[in-house]
Amino acid sequence: xxxxxxxxxxxxxxxxxxxxxxxxxxxxxxxxxxxxxxxxxxxxxxxxxxxxxxxxxxxxxxxxxxxxxxxxxxxxxxxxxxxxxxxxxxxxxxxxxxxxxxxxxxxxxxxxxxxxxxxxxxxxxxxxxxxxxxxxxxxxxxxxxxxxxxxxxxxxxxxxxxxxxxxxxxxxxxxxxxxxxxxxxxxxxxxxxxxxxxxxxxxxxxxxxxxxxxxxxxxxxxxxxxxxxxxxxxxxxxxxxxxxxxxxxxxxxxxxxxxxxxxxxxxxxxxxxxxxxxxxxxxxxxxxxxxxxxxxxxxxxxxxxxxxxxxxxxxxxxxxxxxxxxxxxxxxxxxxxxxxxxxxxxxxxxxxxxxxxxxxxxxxxxxxxxxxxxxxxxxxxxxxxxxxxxxxxxxxxxxxxxxxxxxxxxxxxxxxxxxxxxxxxxxxxxxxxxxxxxxxxxxxxxxxxxxxxxxxxxxxxxxxxxxxxxxxxxxxxxxxxxxxxxx
Amino acid sequence: xxxxxxxxxxxxxxxxxxxxxxxxxxxxxxxxxxxxxxxxxxxxxxxxxxxxxxxxxxxxxxxxxxxxxxxxxxxxxxxxxxxxxxxxxxxxxxxxxxx
Numbered sequence: 202x203x204x205x206x207x208x209x210x211x212x213x214x215x216x217x218x219x220x221x222x223x224x225x226x227x228x229x230x231x232x233x234x235x236x237x238x239x240x241x242x243x244x245x246x247x248x249x250x251x252x253x254x255x256x257x258x259x260x261x262x263x264x265x266x267x268x269x270x271x272x273x274x275x276x277x278x279x280x281x282x283x284x285x286x287x288x289x290x291x292x293x294x295x296x297x298x299x300x301x302x303x304x305x306x307x308x309x310x311x312x313x314x315x316x317x318x319x320x321x322x323x324x325x326x327x328x329x330x331x332x333x334x335x336x337x338x339x340x341x342x343x344x345x346x347x348x349x350x351x352x353x354x355x356x357x358x359x360x361x362x363x364x365x366x367x368x369x370x371x372x373x374x375x376x377x378x379x380x381x382x383x384x385x386x387x388x389x390x391x392x393x394x395x396x397x398x399x400x401x402x403x404x405x406x407x408x409x410x411x412x413x414x415x416x417x418x419x420x421x422x423x424x425x426x427x428x429x430x431x432x433x434x435x436x437x438x439x440x441x442x443x444x445x446x447x448x449x450x451x452x453x454x455x456x457x458x459x460x461x462x463x464x465x466x467x468x469x470x471x472x473x474x475x476x477x478x479x480x481x482x483x484x485x486x487x488x489x490x491x492x493x494x495x496x497x498x499x500x501x502x503x504x505x506x507x508x509x510x511x512x513x514x515x516x517x518x519x520x521x522x523x524x525x526x527x528x529x530x531x532x533x534x535x536x537x538x539x540x541x542x543x544x545x546x547x548x549x550x551x552x553x554x555x556x557x558x559x560x561x562x563x564x565x566x567x568x569x570x571x572x573x574x575x576x577x578x579x580x581x582x583x584x585x586x587x588x589x590x591x592x593x594x595x596x597x598x599x600x601x602x603x604x605x606x607x608x609x610x611x612x613x614x615x616x617x618x619x620x621x622x623x624x625x626x627x628x629x630x631x632x633x634x635x636x637x638x639x640x641x642x643x644x645x646x647x648x649x650x651x652x653x654x655x656x657x658x659x660x661x662x663x664x665x666x667x668x669x670x671x672x673x674x675x676x677x678x679x680x681x682x683x684x685x686x687x688x
Numbered sequence: 689x690x691x692x693x694x695x696x697x698x699x700x701x702x703x704x705x706x707x708x709x710x711x712x713x714x715x716x717x718x719x720x721x722x723x724x725x726x727x728x729x730x731x732x733x734x735x736x737x738x739x740x741x742x743x744x745x746x747x748x749x750x751x752x753x754x755x756x757x758x759x760x761x762x763x764x765x766x767x768x769x770x771x772x773x774x775x776x777x778x779x780x781x782x783x784x785x786x787x
Contacts, residue, residue: 303766397747410745439752440745509729520706529781531770542707544782550709555717558708562699562718563725565706579732581742586735588743621724637746662747 202229204366205685209423210450212274212369216263223256223263223274223318230276230320234367237688242342243352243362245281246289247321252276255318262316270316271430278368280359281322282329283309283414284403288319292405293355294327295338296552300531306403307438308414308431309372315430320368323358327554329374329407330519331355332382332626335617336556343613344387345686346652350610353383359417360387365688370418370427374404376411377511378605378630381642384417385605385655388644390672390682391417392424395663396637397442399428400435408518409440411634420682421643421672425449428665447666456670459493464598468504469629475608481646481654482604488678489602489671497598501590506583507632512624513567513580514635520564523557559620588636591659600671601659604629605642609652633659641668644681653681694723 202225215221231249238244262269279285282292284302291297305313313319326336334342334357342357344350345365352361356373360383363371373380375393384391392415399414406412416427432446465486470479490496528534528548535551538544550558567576594601607628616622633640640659647653660668676682699718703710710718764777773780 300770303762303769395747397749436754440749442747442749503735506732506735509732512725513729513732524706529771529779530767534772538782540786541782541784543709545707546704546709549707553708555714558703558710558714559718559721561706561708562702563722566698566702566722569702569705576729578742579737581744582737582740583732583735585740585743586737588746620721621728624725 202226204229204233206683207369208420209272209275209369209418209426213269213271216259216269216274219263223259224253226274227252227256227276227318227320230367234321237365238367240343240348240688241345241361241365241367242340243278243323243358243365243367244321245291245293245324245339245358248288248319251288252318252320255313259316259318270314271426272312273316275317275369276320277312277317278320278323278359278362278371279309280325280356280371280373282325282374282405283372285309285319285322288322290322291339292328293325293337293339294552294554294557295533296327296526296557297532299533304403307400307435309403311430312372312427323362323371325358326355327557328405328523329355329376329379330556330560332378332623333616334358335613336554338554341613344610345688346388347610347650350612350652351386353386353610355379356417357383360384360389360391363387363389363417363419364686366685370416370423373415373417374407375413375415375634376407377515377627377634380415380417381605381630381640381655381657382627384642385644386610386653388653388655388681388684389417389419390421390424390644391415391642392428392665393633393640394428394432394665395442395639397440398444398639398663398665399431400438400441402435402437406522408515409522410518411515413634421641421669421676422450422453424641425453425669425673442663444663449666449669452666453670453673456667458489458671458674461489461494461600461671462497462598463489463494464497464499464594464601466499466501466504466601466603468501469603473607473628474604475648477648478604478607478609478654482602482656485645485656485675486602488675492674499594499598499601501594501632503583503587503590504632507587507635508625508628510580510583510587510635511627511631512563513576514584516560516564517567517577518564519560520568523561584635587632591636591638595661600667603657603659605655605657606630609648609650609654638662639665639668641672643672643675645679646681694719694726
């Protein structure tokens with residue numbers, strides 16, 4: 202079966218018309234993973250038994266003439282920070298090797314309830330700390346477009362799995378760019394929703410006031426279908442929003458491009474940006490202009506401070522969240538410790554990856570006595586300024602358009618010893634998380650080395666339907682999202 | 689916050705506070721890696737925020753309340769299934785206090 206052109210809606214339609222069965226689709230994906238994942242290394246755990254069992258259930262529904270779910274027959278590759286009942290969940294860290302959760306995350310449960318099929322758990326930076334998936338405690342994932350390069354991160358396994366046609370769509374999380382950046386580097390689409398639009402329950406916490414659960418897929422239409430399934434209030438997550446969830450997939454043509462005001466922030470098109478990326482993003486902007494949109498020059502003056510705010514507040518929240526990990530109730534730990542303190546220190550010291558320890562140390566330092574005002578409080582104030590600058594701009598424009606990353610996928614290993622250089626790669630994505638806004642990443646071409654380039658559409662709070670509509674209309678006019686690597 | 693000096697001693701002290709044991713090599717690596725990170729962060733001082741309120745929550749949520757009712761949750765057996773050692777319904781842990 203040709204998997205490269207399958208989308209969520211095509212699969213559901215094909216099942217209903219009995220062109221193929223869910224078991225056939227699942228087996229095709231499993232065969233492709235078996236044949237090619239040794240090169241890509243997207244999966245930490247492949248779940249053939251779970252997948253076939255779910256596929257058989259869906260096929261039975263079809264045979265019995267029962268209604269099938271919105272995502273029926275589509276496979277989902279799940280970032281390994283989402284708890285999946287009965288299936289190992291490592292968070293990309295040796296700290297949780299062998300951990301079998303007793304319950305599932307809300308958003309995962311929701312996609313399975315709509316008849317999606319879990320195909321496996323995919324690699325990521327440990328607890329989502331990273332931008333290249335190289336911090337994983339297991340192995341590095343390779344970019345399907347060039348196996349010598351990173352897939353981006355931290356949802357690198359999710360992006361690589363979709364780009365390599367190992368799965369119809371994938372779940373990821375975005376705390377500072379972790380969905381959009383790998384989506385852009387792997388040439389697929391990805392959505393970071395408004396903070397609180399999706400539940401965080403059952404996902405290992407990184408930074409609780411930033412974390413946002415989303416999806417990655419070939420097309421924006423597929424993201425709309427996945428998002429309307431995943432979004433909504435959850436009594437298990439008090440920060441999830443009670444805003445009603447629109448039927449995003451029914452609204453894909455409702456935002457008119459004619460007269461649409463698209464803001465281009467000058468800070469995102471600075472000298473730090475690779476000129477080839479600038480050119481591709483501008484070509485996409487000009488296509489919108491041709492359809493009747495107006496391009497407006499705007500400024501978000503505090504953009505460059507976003508990284509600094511992010512690398513104070515996020516490690517601070519990380520150190521608070523990770524302090525709850527005791528190695529007693531689950532996870533591997535050292536044996537024969539003399540007392541409780543050395544048990545904690547040795548278990549955490551031995552099993553946590555260097556990046557996990559590095560962020561705990563930065564956060565603990567920033568929150569420690571004497572430094573709180575200078576770091577945490579100061580950064581929280583600059584957070585207000587960044588948020589306000591976006592609000593001011595949304596008085597003038599409907600949506601903001603910008604590149605996702607300053608560079609295309611770089612060679613594996615190139616930046617592993619320089620955390621600051623790694624952190625700076627987040628420059629175009631973090632401010633959106635600092636403000637809690639939604640942002641959609643859309644592929645818009647390739648550089649001279651055939652490496653994918655993407656742009657992002659940033660909207661005001663809870664305007665995902667507008668972003669999907671604008672992104673979808675672009676994909677009706679272009680075919681960059683349909684191009685797949687030759688593996 | 690300017691003139692941040694990170695030394696091996698500072699890293700060791702913070703690691704102890706954070707309950708993470710580090711090898712001397714790790715202490716040394718983190719010292720050299722974190723100084724430039726904190727220096728970069730010093731650029732926050734370029735913005736005057738004297739009259740700005742901090743943001744801790746971005747979508748203006750206020751306190752969320754729920755009725756205090758008992759709901760089904762994990763069974764004791766399930767809750768203990770991941771602990772590496774348990775006894776009579778409890779997780780076994782190293783001793784906390786010396787006699």
